[in-house]
Amino acid sequence: xxxxxxxxxxxxxxxxxxxxxxxxxxxxxxxxxxxxxxxxxxxxxxxxxxxxxxxxxxxxxxxxxxxxxxxxxxxxxxxxxxxxxxxxxxxxxxxxxxxxxxxxxxxxxxxxxxxxxxxxxxxxxxxxxxxxxxxxxxxxxxxxxxxxxxxxxxxxxxxxxxxxxxxxxxxxxxxxxxxxxxxxxxxxxxxxxxxxxxxxxxxxxxxxxxxxxxxxxxxxxxxxxxxxxxxxxxxxxxxxxxxxxxxxxxxxxxxxxxxxxxxxxxxxxxxxxxxxx
Amino acid sequence: xxxxxxxxxxxxxxxxxxxxxxxxxxxxxxxxxxxxxxxxxxxxxxxxxxxxxxxxxxxxxxxxxxxxxxxxxxxxxxxxxxxxxxxxxxxxxxxxxxxxxxxxxxxxxxxxxxxxxxxxxxxxxxxxxxxxxxxxxxxxxxxxxxxxxxxxxxxxxxxxxxxxxxxxxxxxxxxxxxxxxxxxxxxxxxxxxxxxxxxxxxxxxxxxxxxxxxxxxxxxxxxxxxxxxxxxxxxxxxxxxxxxxxxxxxxxxxxxxxxxxxxxxxxxxxxxxxxxx
Numbered sequence: 376x377x378x379x380x381x382x383x384x385x386x387x388x389x390x391x392x393x394x395x396x397x398x399x400x401x402x403x404x405x406x407x408x409x410x411x412x413x414x415x416x417x418x419x420x421x422x423x424x425x426x427x428x429x430x431x432x433x434x435x436x437x438x439x440x441x442x443x444x445x446x447x448x449x450x451x452x453x454x455x456x457x458x459x460x461x462x463x464x465x466x467x468x469x470x471x472x473x474x475x476x477x478x479x480x481x482x483x484x485x486x487x488x489x490x491x492x493x494x495x496x497x498x499x500x501x502x503x504x505x506x507x508x509x510x511x512x513x514x515x516x517x518x519x520x521x522x523x524x525x526x527x528x529x530x531x532x533x534x535x536x537x538x539x540x541x542x543x544x545x546x547x548x549x550x551x552x553x554x555x556x557x558x559x560x561x562x563x564x565x566x567x568x569x570x571x572x573x574x575x576x577x578x579x580x581x582x583x584x585x586x587x588x589x590x591x592x593x594x595x596x597x598x599x600x601x602x603x604x605x606x607x608x609x610x611x612x613x614x615x616x617x618x619x620x621x622x623x624x625x626x627x628x629x630x631x632x633x634x635x636x637x638x639x640x641x642x643x644x645x646x647x648x649x650x651x652x
Numbered sequence: 653x654x655x656x657x658x659x660x661x662x663x664x665x666x667x668x669x670x671x672x673x674x675x676x677x678x679x680x681x682x683x684x685x686x687x688x689x690x691x692x693x694x695x696x697x698x699x700x701x702x703x704x705x706x707x708x709x710x711x712x713x714x715x716x717x718x719x720x721x722x723x724x725x726x727x728x729x730x731x732x733x734x735x736x737x738x739x740x741x742x743x744x745x746x747x748x749x750x751x752x753x754x755x756x757x758x759x760x761x762x763x764x765x766x767x768x769x770x771x772x773x774x775x776x777x778x779x780x781x782x783x784x785x786x787x788x789x790x791x792x793x794x795x796x797x798x799x800x801x802x803x804x805x806x807x808x809x810x811x812x813x814x815x816x817x818x819x820x821x822x823x824x825x826x827x828x829x830x831x832x833x834x835x836x837x838x839x840x841x842x843x844x845x846x847x848x849x850x851x852x853x854x855x856x857x858x859x860x861x862x863x864x865x866x867x868x869x870x871x872x873x874x875x876x877x878x879x880x881x882x883x884x885x886x887x888x889x890x891x892x893x894x895x896x897x898x899x900x901x902x903x904x905x906x907x908x909x910x911x912x913x914x915x916x917x918x919x920x921x922x923x924x925x926x927x928x929x
Contacts (some may be wrong), residue, residue: 396812401761427903441758443762446757446759446761446762446766447735447762448732448769449763449769449770451730452729453723453725453727453728453729453731454727454728454731456727457726457727474753474778475751475752477720477751478805478807481693481720485723485724487724488720488724501751501753501778502780503780503800503810503811504800504803504812505778505807505809507805511803526781526782528756528785529782530781530782530783531781533779533782533783533825533829534780534781534782534825534826536782536784536823539817540814540817542817545822548810549811607820640781
């Protein structure tokens with residue numbers, strides 16, 4: 376297997392974009408024309424994901440899988456997830472949006488679950504319990520983490536944007552800590568930085584200027600693309616914007632696959648300044 | 653289904669303890685005498701969990717399931733988990749130690765996955781992205797959350813014990829916020845407070861004096877039971893100590909079930925001051 380830094384470059388260059396499609400397969404939102412072909416809900420969700428992946432693969436550099444939408448399927452959750460992940464072409468990035476965060480022993484099992492069993496390239500992690508909870512995910516140059524740093528929801532004000540006694544926000548402390556960790560490992564360490572707080576992004580990026588960024592919050596969540604592009608103008612790391620619902624549920628008619636593809640192309644074009652060839 | 657407050661009372665009184673057994677089914681640690689009866693790893697893990705649950709049920713008031721140890725099983729992860737949960741007697745508390753934390757849409761799916769599909773009583777949640785991420789878990793009096801507040805690992809110093817500008821730690825802000833939330837909902841809102849930081853517990857408990865507490869970190873993690881009992885002397889909420897490895901892997905000989913039972917009884921006795929009849 377390739378080291379992740381090379382896979383990232385190759386994925387970006389072959390698709391000519393850093394756009395990531397977010398796969399949040401909500402049965403309620405799956406187009407009726409597909410639903411009517413399945414009596415089994417779980418099979419329908421799996422077919423939807425596979426069809427979307429096939430149609431979007433030429434247009435995006437990877438896929439982010441939101442674990443909640445698989446776990447809600449019950450006993451088949453990880454079986455469906457595995458089948459869907461197996462349908463992703465080899466040259467696309469796979470990000471497990473699992474936001475796991477726990478102590479050594481347990482974190483090690485999460486790393487094994489997502490890296491070794493499900494063959495994901497990246498997992499999103501939650502650093503609340505401390506930097507030590509990220510370490511069990513490190514050590515393999517073929518893998519990476521995106522660590523929650525500054526999220527795009529209003530609740531980010533509760534903790535991530537709270538100032539600590541040295542005057543910097545928690546988000547900035549996280550960024551600075553990740554920067555330090557990255558210098559000691561070949562595992563790729565990126566940050567999740569939401570798209571709707573662009574005015575608060577500057578000190579976070581300054582604390583880790585080479586960070587790969589995973590940027591949700593565009594599309595359905597209302598982040599402004601031109602503001603985001605401006606905010607990232609001088610950032611040295613690669614920035615992966617993620618668009619989920621606005622692409623995969625672009626139409627609920629019979630043309631849903633085609634419309635998803637067109638919508639992804641439109642976003643790809645709009646986001647092209649983030650693709651630095 | 654009973655409201656959770658009643659189920660808690662009944663679970664505690666029938667077992668005469670607040671002790672929770674932590675189920676972290678690590679294949680490597682399963683006794684050889686059981687392993688040799690299975691060619692399939694996943695089936696062995698399932699059998700181990702069911703046997704442990706059967707043997708411990710008379711001695712504990714509930715079980716905490718560490719999701720990582722199920723997810724690492726791969727495609728069958730949630731299938732095994734469901735089968736194991738189905739083996740828990742009705743009058744025992746079921747806590748999904750999943751530490752989920754995400755925004756509304758996604759958190760709603762996690763709530764559905766653990767409460768509605770897997771019939772857990774409690775889920776552990778991670779508040780990093782803000783209090784709004786806890787709200788999707790609220791609304792049902794038959795369910796509850798335990799929110800990470802002050803964990804027992806050294807990394808708690810990185811963020812949870814960092815002081816914010818008003819001089820209180822993040823852990824205290826979390827506790828105060830949860831206290832406010834509890835006043836507006838019938839869903840039980842508890843805190844995860846580790847057993848190894850008893851000297852830091854006081855301001856956290858003061859910020860939420862009636863909080864139900866889930867207390868990992870005893871046993872294998874080295875928390876001191878007598879210090880813990882002292883620290884909780886005046887706390888008004890119920891305290892659930894969790895012991896995992898020290899009970900379920902009490903012996904790797906043929907007597908593993910018997911030894912697990914004996915070890916649980918020993919901890920139950922030692923922890924009896926937390927059971928206020």
